[in-house]
Amino acid sequence: MQELLEAETLKDKTFLDIGCGSGLFSLSAYMLGAEVTSFDYDPNSVAAAESVKAKFTDNNKKWKISQGSILDEDYIKKIGKFNYVYSWGVLHHTGDMYKSFNNIIRLVKPGGLLTIAIYNTQFLTPAWKTIKKYYISSPAFVQNIMSIMYAVFLSTALFFFDLVRLKNPFKRYKSSIRGMNFYTDIVDWLGGYPFETATPAEITAFFESKNFKLKKIKTVGKKSGCNEFVFEKSL
Numbered sequence: 001m002q003e004l005l006e007a008e009t010l011k012d013k014t015f016l017d018i019g020c021g022s023g024l025f026s027l028s029a030y031m032l033g034a035e036v037t038s039f040d041y042d043p044n045s046v047a048a049a050e051s052v053k054a055k056f057t058d059n060n061k062k063w064k065i066s067q068g069s070i071l072d073e074d075y076i077k078k079i080g081k082f083n084y085v086y087s088w089g090v091l092h093h094t095g096d097m098y099k100s101f102n103n104i105i106r107l108v109k110p111g112g113l114l115t116i117a118i119y120n121t122q123f124l125t126p127a128w129k130t131i132k133k134y135y136i137s138s139p140a141f142v143q144n145i146m147s148i149m150y151a152v153f154l155s156t157a158l159f160f161f162d163l164v165r166l167k168n169p170f171k172r173y174k175s176s177i178r179g180m181n182f183y184t185d186i187v188d189w190l191g192g193y194p195f196e197t198a199t200p201a202e203i204t205a206f207f208e209s210k211n212f213k214l215k216k217i218k219t220v221g222k223k224s225g226c227n228e229f230v231f232e233k234s235l
Contacts, residue, residue, distance in 0.1 A: 001027040002214075004101065005084065006112060008032035016082040016107055018070050019090030023049030027056055029062050029084070037070040037079060070100045081109045088117045089226050095194040098206070105210050108233045114212065117226035121197040124224065132193040143190075151186050200227050207231050 002008060011033030017026040020038035026049065032037045053063050068075040070087070071094055084109045091100040097118075106133050108114050135146055162169040169217045180188060199218050207229075208214065216230035 001025065001032060004115060004228075006216075007032070010084065013083040014080075014109075015084045016079070016086065018085065018087035018104065018107075019045075019093075020049050020065070023052040023065070024086065025086060026063065026065075027052055029086070030057060030060070034062075034084065036063040037082070038063070038065045039075075039079075041067070041069045043067055070103050071096055072096060073103065076103050076106060077109070079107070081107055081112070083109055083112045084115070085112065085199050086115045087117075088115070088228075091116060092119045092196045092198075093192060093194055097196040097198070101206060102210075105207070105212065105233070108212075110233055110235045112233050113215070114231045114233065115229070116203075116231075117228045119195070119197040119201055119222050120225055120227050121199045121202075122222055123226055125197050128224070129193075131193050132190060132195050135190045136193045143187075147183070147190060150190060151183055151185070155182070155184065172184050200229075203227065203229055 007065065009032055010029055015026070015029040015034035015036045017023075017029065017036065017038040020026050021037060022045065023033050026036050026038040030126045031099050038049055040049065046065060049065050051067060053059060057063055068079075070076065070091065085104060087104065091104070094100045104114065106118070131146075135143055138146070143169075159169045162171075200217060204214050204217070211234045212231040213234060215232050218228040220227060
């Protein structure tokens with residue numbers, strides 16, 4: 001968080017976490033001294049964040065958590081403006097990504113920072129959109145079959161990829177950088193619908209047209225995954 005925001009401390013600053021999930025990024029901002037507001041559309045995520053807050057902050061009032069949607073304009077009007085607005089890998093799953101963009105810019109104070117991560121548009125994007133839509137609309141037994149098939153395909157491909165690079169092909173399964181085991185990670189990917197993407201140029205052009213300046217960008221090139229952006233709102 002310190003590296004991303006280029007800040008040693010967030011003391012006396014306000015931080016909004018949109019689509020907070022488990023609340024780990026909100027906790028990081030809280031531990032850096034920020035007054036934190038978190039929300040998520042999913043009630044299970046809200047409950048998870050509340051649990052993290054209770055365990056690590058003794059339910060401090062400087063961290064507020066609620067259920068809400070970035071697409072709900074009435075909700076957005078009530079929560080105020082913030083020095084830091086953060087939403088990692090969320091807005092492309094809302095079903096209306098550009099509406100979420102228009103709503104999120106209203107939450108950033110002048111001079112504040114907006115940090116987002118959005119799926120990259122790449123060659124396989126249309127195919128993935130079709131696969132994901134079919135997956136979430138299918139009965140459970142079809143979903144299980146699709147998950148197993150993709151797990152076998154991906155694990156086999158990664159096995160030979162590691163061998164070619166003279167790497168231990170089993171090491172990657174000991175832990176997950178996404179905090180999930182291998183199979184859960186696959187289910188999470190296949191079930192990630194709605195699914196929208198954008199190129200770095202498209203994202204940059206949109207926010208620059210809304211009075212934001214690009215401060216930092218990290219791209220995945222032509223691969224799948226999320227491009228990361230940090231924008232500053234003009235004074």
